[in-house]
Amino acid sequence: MSTDVDTDAFVSGLDYPMYIVTAASTEGFDTSLSGCLVGFATQCSISPVRFMVCISKQNRTYRVARNAKVLGVHVPGSGQRELAALFGENTGDEVDKFGSCNWREGPGGVPVLTDCPRRMIADVLDRFDLGDHVGFLLAPSQIEADPGTEPLQFSQVLDLDAGHSA
Template sequence: MPDADPVPFSDAMDGPMYVVTAASGGQLAGCLVGFASQCSIEPPRFMVWLSTANRTFRVASGATHLTVHVLRRDQRALAELFGGRTGDEVDKFADVRWRPGAGGAPVLSEVRAWFTGRVEDVVPGGDHVGFLLSPAEQSPPDSAPAVPALRYADVRDLEAGHPA
């Protein structure tokens, strides 16, 4: 059988995209994240992986809580802000409405599905570091019609504010 062109790993992993926010030392940060997943049912746990090149990683390293926002397909502009710009150069929170959540982690007002988790552990994983979260606060139930989640395929053309 002839060698077939391999499917790029990222194409096989067309998962949801999230904006993860953090606050520590009087600083706010947030970035677009595609590496994240529930990892335990009991106790409930969620792992989010942040690039060590990102300012969000540096702020999150001192944070007690992170907020994970589930983006909808109609929120590409928010993905572009948090994924295509770097907090080293731009105040990403200047043009979005937000409020402090548990541990001060910013909760973005225009995102209907989110949760804030307490950082339980930090796990090295190469060029990304995993933050193990236990739920501390979550968005209220939403009765609005469901909109599909923003997925990797929807933002694959986005130029990152920082290289991975």
């Protein structure tokens, strides 16, 4: 199978919601928090309900999430481009993202972004190496949602410069 296939024509013009994934892990006495903007995510089963988010291996969030038992999955609203930029353009290796937004501690210490109109806390069931990303298979355990808020779309963040390359 060729890995040199140009997929631009296939995905060009497609739009989809963006997500901010947050994680916490504890090693020794230290708790690490992290979060990043994610475009690769989908519900992948109806019964039982399952969701998958894919995180770049280059990301600090991946390094924290690979030891996490719980992840937070947030859908920023269409007017929350600044929040998306905070989590998409900065790396937690250099910036305390959580010092610049509203959040509370959720189950397992996971940061819950309280300004996002849709939030899901989910247990990590499994992890899959997918190439330059790792897929996290999730079982939702808590959901808070305002379905009347339009989600931030991929087309609204095309010009962001990623904190880490994929």
